Amino acid sequence: MTDKATQEQREESNTIKDPDNWVTGDEPMTGAQRSYLHTLAEEAKVEVDDELTKAEASKKIDELQEKTGRGQ
Numbered sequence: 205m206t207d208k209a210t211q212e213q214r215e216e217s218n219t220i221k222d223p224d225n226w227v228t229g230d231e232p233m234t235g236a237q238r239s240y241l242h243t244l245a246e247e248a249k250v251e252v253d254d255e256l257t258k259a260e261a262s263k264k265i266d267e268l269q270e271k272t273g274r275g276q
Contacts, residue, residue, distance in 0.1 A: 229259030237261040244268035 223229055233241070233256050241261055245252040248271045252264060269275035 223259035223262040226259050226262075229262075230257050232256075233258050233261035237265065241265055241268070244272055244274065247272045247274075 237256075237258065238254065238261070241252050241256075241264060244265060245268060248268050250268070250271075256264060266275070
């Protein structure tokens with residue numbers, strides 16, 4: 205069980221960064237991103253570009269998670 209102080213520290217940690225600030229954000233998306241993105245795109249019935257960067261893929265995944273109801 206996580207106590208309140210630990211949860212607050214986790215929420216304030218630097219593990220969650222804006223994709224626009226990623227050092228490697230301009231690299232091609234990972235295989236895992238590509239696979240999940242295509243799964244979400246199929247569910248959302250939309251096309252996705254296979255040439256996205258890591259940062260662009262992350263943003264698109266967030267967008268499609270929201271659209272498909274898979275978001276947090």
